[in-house]
Amino acid sequence: MGRLKEILRLTAQIKKQSVSMQRRLLLYWLSMLLAIVAVVFLILNITGVFSNDAQKAGETLQLQLDNAQLQVNQHMESLEANSIALSEQISRTLESVLTGNGLTTEDLNDNPELLQKLQEELLSRLYMTLRLSPCSGAYLVLDATTNTSSDKASHSASGLYLRYANFHAKGAADQDVVFFRGIPEIARAEQLELHNRWNLEFDTDLFPGYDAWMQTEVGRLADSCRWTGRFRLTDTWEDVQLLCVPILDPSGKVCGLCGVELSSLYCYLSHPELNSSFGPMITVIAPVEGGKLLLDKGMAGSADGTFLTDADMLSIQHGRYFNTYSCGGDRYIGLHSQTDVNSENGGLSVAVLIPESTYAACRDTNRTVLILCSLLLLAATVGLSVFLSKRFVQPILQTLQAIRSEEVTGEGETGISELDELVAFVSSRSNAKALQRENALPPDMEELFRSFADRAKTLSTAERTIMKYYIDGHEITEIPELAFISIHTVKKHNSNIYQKLGISSRDELMLYIDLFRRLGRLNELTDTL
Amino acid sequence: MREIVKALLKDCSTRDVFCFSIRCAECGQVWSSRQTRFSKAGVHPKSEGKQVIFDALYQKEHELAKNDAVREATDIFNRCPICRRTVCNRCFLICEDLDMCVHCASQLNEQGAPVTPSLVEMVV
Numbered sequence: 193m194g195r196l197k198e199i200l201r202l203t204a205q206i207k208k209q210s211v212s213m214q215r216r217l218l219l220y221w222l223s224m225l226l227a228i229v230a231v232v233f234l235i236l237n238i239t240g241v242f243s244n245d246a247q248k249a250g251e252t253l254q255l256q257l258d259n260a261q262l263q264v265n266q267h268m269e270s271l272e273a274n275s276i277a278l279s280e281q282i283s284r285t286l287e288s289v290l291t292g293n294g295l296t297t298e299d300l301n302d303n304p305e306l307l308q309k310l311q312e313e314l315l316s317r318l319y320m321t322l323r324l325s326p327c328s329g330a331y332l333v334l335d336a337t338t339n340t341s342s343d344k345a346s347h348s349a350s351g352l353y354l355r356y357a358n359f360h361a362k363g364a365a366d367q368d369v370v371f372f373r374g375i376p377e378i379a380r381a382e383q384l385e386l387h388n389r390w391n392l393e394f395d396t397d398l399f400p401g402y403d404a405w406m407q408t409e410v411g412r413l414a415d416s417c418r419w420t421g422r423f424r425l426t427d428t429w430e431d432v433q434l435l436c437v438p439i440l441d442p443s444g445k446v447c448g449l450c451g452v453e454l455s456s457l458y459c460y461l462s463h464p465e466l467n468s469s470f471g472p473m474i475t476v477i478a479p480v481e482g483g484k485l486l487l488d489k490g491m492a493g494s495a496d497g498t499f500l501t502d503a504d505m506l507s508i509q510h511g512r513y514f515n516t517y518s519c520g521g522d523r524y525i526g527l528h529s530q531t532d533v534n535s536e537n538g539g540l541s542v543a544v545l546i547p548e549s550t551y552a553a554c555r556d557t558n559r560t561v562l563i564l565c566s567l568l569l570l571a572a573t574v575g576l577s578v579f580l581s582k583r584f585v586q587p588i589l590q591t592l593q594a595i596r597s598e599e600v601t602g603e604g605e606t607g608i609s610e611l612d613e614l615v616a617f618v619s620s621r622s623n624a625k626a627l628q629r630e631n632a633l634p635p636d637m638e639e640l641f642r643s644f645a646d647r648a649k650t651l652s653t654a655e656r657t658i659m660k661y662y663i664d665g666h667e668i669t670e671i672p673e674l675a676f677i678s679i680h681t682v683k684k685h686n687s688n689i690y691q692k693l694g695i696s697s698r699d700e701l702m703l704y705i706d707l708f709r710r711l712g713r714l715n716e717l718t719d720t721l
Numbered sequence: 722m723r724e725i726v727k728a729l730l731k732d733c734s735t736r737d738v739f740c741f742s743i744r745c746a747e748c749g750q751v752w753s754s755r756q757t758r759f760s761k762a763g764v765h766p767k768s769e770g771k772q773v774i775f776d777a778l779y780q781k782e783h784e785l786a787k788n789d790a791v792r793e794a795t796d797i798f799n800r801c802p803i804c805r806r807t808v809c810n811r812c813f814l815i816c817e818d819l820d821m822c823v824h825c826a827s828q829l830n831e832q833g834a835p836v837t838p839s840l841v842e843m844v845v
Contacts, residue, residue: 652818653818676722677813677820678796678810680797680837681836
């Protein structure tokens with residue numbers, strides 16, 4: 193408390209100290225400059241020059257895109273690795289079964305027992321792949337059918353297809369697995385529930401270029417992995433994408449396909465929308481062709497709260513910080529990047545999108561805040577300028593008023609050094625005038641002098657002649673020589689002069705003469721002489 | 722005034738005493754200066770040379786005595802501005818406009834008071 197009081201005392205003393213007008217003017221001009229800066233800042237904010245929302249949005253999108261791309265790449269690599277492992281396992285199983293029986297893959301046709309046996313051996317491996325992989329289903333299809341004489345034999349192939357039932361995002365460990373494709377006896381033996389749209393064999397039309405797959409010479413399996421486009425799974429309400437990895441028979445020829453399934457629901461749940469300061473961010477995995485993001489051939493994460501649908505084709509307009517994706521009236525801002533994933537439509541791209549409406553709302557909010565801040569700054573600086581200008585002028589006006597009313601004390605209380613000097617000067621002048629006024633004769637003295645001058649008028653001509661000598665500065669001893677009279681005559685005149693003027697000595701007479709001379713009123717005596 | 726009085730002074734000095742007088746042109750009274758004894762009065766020069774020195778000394782003291790007489794006389798005598806005569810204080814009147822001698826005042830019908838009413842005072 194003691195220190196606080198000391199600081200307050202020092203502050204009060206500093207306030208009492210005079211500040212030069214130049215420093216005050218400098219302070220005033222600085223506040224004016226601040227006001228000008230505030231105006232410029234306000235204009236720039238209104239025009240959006242200062243707004244870096246676009247840059248921030250671009251940075252946010254880029255960050256999320258990097259994360260999403262990393263996540264997708266890791267996910268896809270994991271699925272590809274598991275699918276390749278599955279393919280190799282199937283190939284080995286196929287080799288052991290066929291070679292053990294002296295058969296070839298051609299012998300699988302019209303051989304339901306062999307197919308069943310093969311599927312029984314592969315089911316556990318497929319099941320394990322499904323459980324271990326972050327996917328919604330797993331399948332294997334062999335280029336063979338149980339009945340080649342059937343009408344659909346040309347696009348029907350035997351295989352296994354396991355899927356999660358009632359898929360949800362909690363995790364795949366406790367999900368129920370349903371038997372979607374395959375020989376039902378195997379499902380019964382393994383106590384797997386048949387899918388309500390179960391079928392014995394695959395429709396190979398599901399796999400784009402299935403026949404070409406079967407004719408392909410495969411070098412490395414890793415180079416042959418390919419995702420299909422998104423398609424509606426037969427007789428279901430779900431859209432899926434399948435990872436296709438060729439299955440090689442003992443001779444090295446492609447005898448089927450295997451892989452995992454990613455459903456749109458799985459993608460929806462595994463890529464939830466992220467809330468950013470600019471609105472919800474949606475992750476999209478889709479091919480880019482012809483300057484368009486083809487959502488109908490890809491998959492999108494959760495897009496709740498937006499009008500984005502999986503059937504849209506978004507036109508891409510490239511921008512400085514982000515791209516604009518538009519489809520009809522819906523517009524999104526975002527970024528996309530090509531992944532390493534192969535698909536039948538070329539490379540898949542990962543895109544991160546934000547509805548432009550939310551971004552615009554956020555941008556407008558930020559701009560409004562900036563404009564309000566600018567206005568506040570402007571108001572504050574203008575207020576400061578007004579305050580400083582008043583403080584600048586107030587002591588001048590007060591001093592002027594004091595000078596007009598002649599109340600200047602000269603104590604230097606204006607707080608402006610130059611003004612204090614002016615006040616001191618005016619004060620000294622006033623004091624001088626007052627002193628001069630004080631030097632003026634008081635009323636009784638004035639009367640005294642007036643009566644003396646009146647009495648001087650009563651002097652005779654001869655007496656005035658003598659008095660003139662005194663006024664001219666002559667001594668009494670000089671007068672006889674000048675007037676050709678005796679000193680006694682002079683003294684006689686003196687005596688008469690003293691009597692008439694009411695004085696008693698020559699010294700008194702000389703004092704009066706001196707006072708009249710000092711007051712500039714000697715003419716009152718000489719005019720009568 | 723000194724020159725006027727000096728010219729009017731009459732030398733009444735002897736071998737041993739210096740004295741000068743002046744006569745009032747109006748009343749005829751003669752005013753005499755104080756007598757001043759010669760410093761070598763009564764001393765006979767023993768030689769020709771001393772005689773010369775005494776003579777020179779006499780002249781010097783005579784001149785000083787005359788100056789003193791002039792100074793004394795100027796305290797007593799005035800010159801009338803009308804008739805330009807030199808008159809004593811008793812015969813010189815303090816008039817209203819111009820001081821003048823008694824005679825002129827009577828001639829001009831001017832009233833005035835003498836500077837010194839009595840002779841005693843005048844002498845003193």
